[in-house]
Amino acid sequence: MTALVLHRFPLGPFPYDRWLAELDGGVVLIAARDRIEGAREQVPPGDGGYRRLVVLDDFEDEELLDRTALELAEEYRVTHVVAPHEADLMRAARLREKLGLPGQLPDEVLPFRDKALMKRRLEAAGIEVAPHTLPPTADDARDFADEHGLPLVFKARDGFGSIGLRIVRTPGELEEYLAGAYAPGAAPREDLLAEAYVPGRMCHVDGVVVGGRTVMAWPSQYQYELSSFQADPGARVDLTLEPSDPLTPRLLELADSALAALGGPADHAFHAEVFHTPDDRLVVCEVASRPGGARIREVLDAVFEVHPMELEKTSPDGTAAKTS
Template identity: 40%
Template sequence: MRYVLVFAKTPHAKTPYDRWLAGSGIEPIILTTTEFAAGYAHLPHVHAFDDYDTNQLVEKTALGLARAHAVEAVFARAEADVVRAAQLRDLLDLPGQRTPSALAFRDKVVMKDHLAGGAVEIPAYRLLDSAYTAVEFIAEHGYPVVIKPVSESGSLGANIIRDETELNAYLARPWRGTSQIETFVPGQMYHVDGLVVNGEVVFVHPFRYLNDCLSFRADAWMGSLPLAPQDPAYDRLVKAAKTVLAELPTPAHTAFHAELWITPDDRVVFCEVASRTGGGMVSAVVRHAFGIDLDKEWLYAECGLPATLGTPAYQPAGGMWIPPTTGVLEHLPSGGEPDCVREVSLSGKAGQEFHGGVKSGLYLAGYVVAGDTEDEVAVNMDKVLAWFSEHVRWRPAESAGGTL
């Protein structure tokens, strides 16, 4: 038996590694969160951890298991696992993304250092090592600016600073960790998702964000729609994403999720890129719209298995993800969705207390919505939101007798 070690920060229903590898002669060794352990419990090698993102027993256990089973590959699809997986490959001289590449896709300052002066425009930026740096940067570039952690995902910890009052408020309670400051870029944000196999981009497609990446802070939904190939932005965004990948130390096999703006004066400006599949319902939309499971194909590439991509046949579909509000969830609608819904992903339970949205990729309810055209998909998303709003029920947290 051959083995692949999998950092599995996703539920089994989303990433059924054993089913994907069935008949291949490769068995997954799973390291996952306590929350998701039950879904993998039928497998022979499952190890679950509390505080998964920061628990360093994850690394210690991974090293011991990798050595004991002579694993041939390491797979990690979550942002929290990108560097720890790369460091393990370094230590054991295994194929796949190594630490310099992982840092270039994880640390936003290292990332922009690679891209500075290249073919794709990037905002002015600096490592925010002190309040002095913030004051000097703003004196040079003016307001607004964006301050965000260098290595978080889903817009966690990101702040748009529009004036001195907002700067003072941020500096009084800064992010606990390393941050960067950059000039604010106005415009429509897009994401470009795809797959690299053997150093070649074998799938790529741009998407338009609906709402924005900070919508969750107002408990507002967000989502995205694939661009039609005839859309004027399509080729420009694909070209920019491929250029970014060429200028970074991109691993031979990886999924990628890039974010770019098109500004009101029609410039394509880079935001960031990750060596993983997108959050929210992005992967599910790709599966429904193009018939491609990016996570499965990426796993196959890492394990040296033949691809099953085929020729994508496009069907319009979009993804929407709805964050929780503040209160205790009394009823989360399940079943009876509008006919346009193709997939549902629910992450909450009745009786659970929430305190609003946490980050853009996390949600209470996610939906893949179909239609005959992109415009119809957008209309159908509004229908789904109206249906959800009518059927979900909340009560104030005070009536629950405390936090659950």
């Protein structure tokens, strides 16, 4: 058995050789040069201890990445595809579907990547989410603002990492944003999500599902504005909640309910973000079918003494799990 890893992170924090040691065919890794060098790591010589290492200069060249992944998967008879970054979840799912491999498939990934579909499924299960819409035109966005008031949050329907997220707080900011988001004479948009602003602290629940059952999960609370994630290079501080905190069981139960509503695969890591409002409501923001970033993985490793990606890759009987 051989794993193909689509990897757009630094190499150091990801010891795939240990996590995937049970795969007798080793690891074929496609890595991003800018992420390695940006972390002040050296690009390994040769194959760097992997069965094969391919370092791409431009991980954003989707055609090149797709072609490289398919060629390597076929050459090395890959049996598992691993993609820990949100941007690669659907790419990995399509590759698994094309090659008949286990793991998350496109229909299973879509509810975690399409925020509008995600919120519809959560609402249908009785889980509270922010009022939202997909405004085709600027006038539709203005109508939504008239109904729900300001602030409003705009984000890409399939976005991640707060990239492109904008909070508009005044009528002037709204008009400025709409002028840039809707070009005169352009076709109606289907890719932009508008949400009512939800006040309160943002919590998150991170864990792993194996065999359709949550085997590890714990809630924490961001101590910074999550919307600033891409723009602010400062310190990231989270508080891991105590078992005695009244929010802990509520958040864990809500995360399980949300995962059930979204219908994820049998084996996957997850990262769920939830607003805790001043009037003590829990409002789901988003759920991702991959491990949390910003050192959240390392926090779980410290709490549970097992890395979530390592646990995700191993099924209950110790053989390779369906990877995500």
